[in-house]
Amino acid sequence: MKAYIFVLALLIIAGCKEPTEKLRIQPSKTKPQKEAGLLDPDSADSLYLTDKDIMEIQAKNQLSKKEALMKIPDDRTILKAVVESKKLHKETDDYLLDYTYPYLNETVDPKYKTFNAFMTESYLNVERTVNEILEDKELLCDTLSIKRYRDKRIIDFKLHANDRNLVSILLYKENYYSGMLHSTYMFDCLNYNVDKEEFIYFDDFFIAGAEKKVFDIINQTIYDQIHSGEMFYDCWEISDTDFKAYKNNFVINDNAIEFYFDDCIICPSYTGQYSVVIPLIEIMHLIERYQQPLLLASR
Incomplete structure (x- = not known):
């Protein structure tokens, strides 16, 4: 023992x-x-x-990791007329998707359509996301050969407002995979020039x-x-x-x-x-x- x-x-x-x-x-x-x-x-x-000691240590560590990400400074309130927080939630027996993602208000400027189209294609395609989850599991650290939970992917974002009309966004993905000791994190960063309608x-x-x-x-x-x-x-x-x-x-x-x-x-x-x-x-x-x-x- x-x-x-x-x-x-x-x-x-x-x-x-x-x-x-x-x-x-x-x-x-x-x-x-x-x-x-x-x-x-x-x-x-x-x-x-004991097993309980180990679980408590892991839970505390996971919480501190998530809290650190949530405390990252964010300019969302400054750009609230331009940037909206939208939600996507989908549950099945095998997986759960819970996304909070940025959407640029096209009524403010039609140029934002390019950014929103990219978000839809890259992140809101559920079939692609499920395939990504399956592929990511093959590269995991800390795997255990047991089935415990549904696979989950949670996405949230932080936004920075910059001069010269550059919007800088951090998307952080929290992944829970069955058989894992704890969740893992992945990150995507987007820098978008709203004047030129292009990513930097x-x-x-x-x-x-x-x-x-x-x-x-x-x-x-x-x-x-x-x-x-x-x-x-x-x-x-x-x-x-x-x-x-x-x-x-x-x-x-x-x-x-x-x-x-x-x-x-x-x-x-x-x-x-x-x-x-x-x-x-x-x-x-x-x-x-x-x-x-x-x-x-x-x-």
Whole structure:
């Protein structure tokens, strides 16, 4: 029985942690590194956790992760005449979908139709969503070979109002899969220029050839935050492959640009850390719009 409980405790700690040899930032040689997490596997106390103890720890951790996302600053009230919160709710015996998503008021400006059409096609297609859930389950960490709950996907959003008519939106997806120890999180970021009726991506926002420099800044930020204690020691540098996959996943506010990554990309699931914040002043030299005045001044 003790061995069984010990294995469960290790599962909580391990989460979806990357192997140590893969892209892990090495700790200082002068300061011993202690495994970050909810429990210390070397502690005698971890051998005597009951199933109830483990469930309580997981529930508390899941709540703190969700609360942290809900506390992200949001400009929805500022743009309430333009941005509406709409709902989609669908239940079957196998799954539940509960979406809160942004809708731009087309009576204010017909140009918003492009954005709403994209949302409908990309997120409100129920058949596609169900297929995505089935595909995602094959890539999960922390799976157990038991059937406990219906699969669920819950979507909500945060919105940032920017100058130059740029609307920056974070969509966060909370996924509950049958056989999982806890829910997982996925993120999509949308930046939409309402004047030009187009979405803004990495190559639109940053100057040509900025990929390698932004990649290095993100990894340096992760390294610095781990060693300052702002990020768990169990987090790691992002790989070049993952950067290419997530480089368009950023939101912009007046002071910073924030890159978002799904569970298990930069940190184990239990940490509740998904993003890297870079102050605009540190990356301004790579942003396209800040170079335009300099080009005009040089002529």
